[in-house]
Amino acid sequence: MLLIIALCLVLAAPLRALEEEPVSELRISYEGSKLLKVTAPSDEKKEALRTLEDTEGVEVWMTIAANSSTMDVLVKPESADKVKEFLDENGLQFDVVIDDLQAAIDAENPSPSPEEMEELEGRKGHRMTWHSYHRLADIHGFLDYLAQTYPQLVSVETIGNSIEGRPLKVVKISGQPGSPAIWLDGGIHAREWISPASVTYIISELVENRDAHGEAVKNIDWYILPVVNPDGYEYSHRSDRLWRKNRRASGAGRCAGTDLNRNFDYKWGGAGASKEPCKEIYAGSGPFSEPETYVLSNFIQSKAGTVKGYVSFHSYGQYILHPWGYARAYPSDHADLSNVGRKIANAMYQAGGASYTVGGAAATLYPASGGSDDWARGTAGIKYTYTIELRDRGFFGFILPAQYIIPTGREALAAVKTLAVAVSEL
Ligand SMILES: [Zn+2]
CATH class of the missing domain: 3.30.70.340 (Metallocarboxypeptidase-like)
Structure with missing residues (x-):
């Protein structure tokens, strides 16, 4: 009997993978690159x-x-x-x-065997770990597990669907009645796997290790979308590890997809964005042309006035960036953003040991228009808005080995804890 079960597991794994892959889709090799x-x-x-x-x-x-x-x-x-x-x-x-x-x-990503996954799910109630990068189904399964296990604290809402129809799942971790809110997102860019991994690490700690992180985090309503671009994320696992954009069928090969972080309706189509679909920084046919950005922005707008902090996690480079991204300019409260940014950098260094550089996005990195952060600040009016570029500084780049998930996750958690303190002092 056991042998039959084991055999079924072995057979089921490749079958499942095949079902998910369109026949015409090949895995792109980077041999020799x-x-x-x-x-x-x-x-x-x-x-x-x-x-x-x-x-x-x-x-x-x-x-x-x-x-x-x-x-x-x-x-x-x-x-x-x-x-x-x-x-x-x-x-x-x-x-x-x-x-x-x-x-x-x-x-980069040594995956557990099907037997280990099965054992894990039986023991913990979900398949998520922070020792490897997981597929979307495991991430969503983890969110649903939390909502079922901690119904007073956690709820999961599908706020819309991606262009290929995958759910955009936001987890809410509730604070006290009347608490201010902080929005976190990850995975806008498909290949930046450390982002959803770190954001799910934050979720895990804020829920299952809640008492270890001080009072400020308990007095925040957290809204967290760990995978903004689920189609691209899955595609980067199945077919092209270096895929960045969403999966809009606007052309073949590299010409498919819109850069979701150029698609937001604030200074859309300006510097550092492209109108050509084949470019990696293609801004889309118009502001909010993509369901992923449109749905996200509507959700945040529906909480207008309560959201006081916004962090979008990307990789790589180790930067804590604040507005503006569209040009080398700063909002009038630049000093506040910079002060809190430096506190975040200190906390991240203490937590994980990596150094992060703080500054205005365009002035520190390069101009990029239509980014989520500029919209969060410019249109949604969220005071403490940051884009954090996680590890590393270009030794593994996007291919950051899974052993770095936990130290990077600790840094990301330290960042949002620091932000929670700043928001609670507003
Ligand atoms: Zn990115």
Whole structure:
């Protein structure tokens, strides 16, 4: 009997995976692709390096930030000679940070066996861990488990559906009657797996380890959407590990999808956003053209006046960014945002040991219009609005091994605890 059960489990796993995958969908291999960190010590060299951005077979993971002199670029094997020649000609030094990206992808996420998953679910009531990156079904199963187990404290609401029809599940962790609210989201960009992993870590701690985190977190209504872009997230697991946008069928291959973090209705279509569907920063056909951003914004607007804090978790780079993103400009309460940002950075360092840089989004990183943070501040009027770029600083980049989930999750938790204190003092 046991043998039959074991056999069924072994057979069921690949069958389930097949069911989810459209027949035409292939898994994209990054065999032989390299991640380079290129240094451009002068403005002239930066200018030269930027011309790489539009080169075939090159994908920029992190462009030259305002405060840095390096650029992280992924180079496909067929372009390696050409890129090497270009870098040599321009006297640009570089390090090969990842020699074979596919090998890094294969090593990033050691998944538990079906037996271990089964055992876990039996023991804990859900399949979620913070030792590996999980599929959407496990994340949603965890939220539902919390709502069932802690009905006084936790509720789950599907606020709408993604463009492919997956539910957008917001978990509410209630404070005292009349508490102010904080909104957290993750997974706007599909490939930034550390974001939903860290946000679910926060959820777990705020619910199941509630007494360990001080009084301020208990006096907040938390609204948390751990996976804003569920279609892209699943696609990044199934097919293309480096997928960023949502899955709107606006074209084939790279031309599908809208960058949800350029689709918000605040300074939409300005600097750092593109009108071309094939670009990674395609802003969509209009502001809030995508269901994921539209639904999120409506939900926040429905809580207007009570939401005093907003954090959107992304990766990578270790930045705590506050408005504005559309231009190198600041709101009039810049000093407040900066002060709380520095407190957040200190708390994150204490909690996990990584250093985070604080500053205005455009001034610190680069201009980007139509971002969720600018909308949260500019339209929804949420005072303490931040985008946090989690680990690392470009050694694994998007392919951050699962062993870093817990230290990064601790940092993310420390950030929102600090924010809770700031909001409660308003
Ligand atoms: Zn991002």
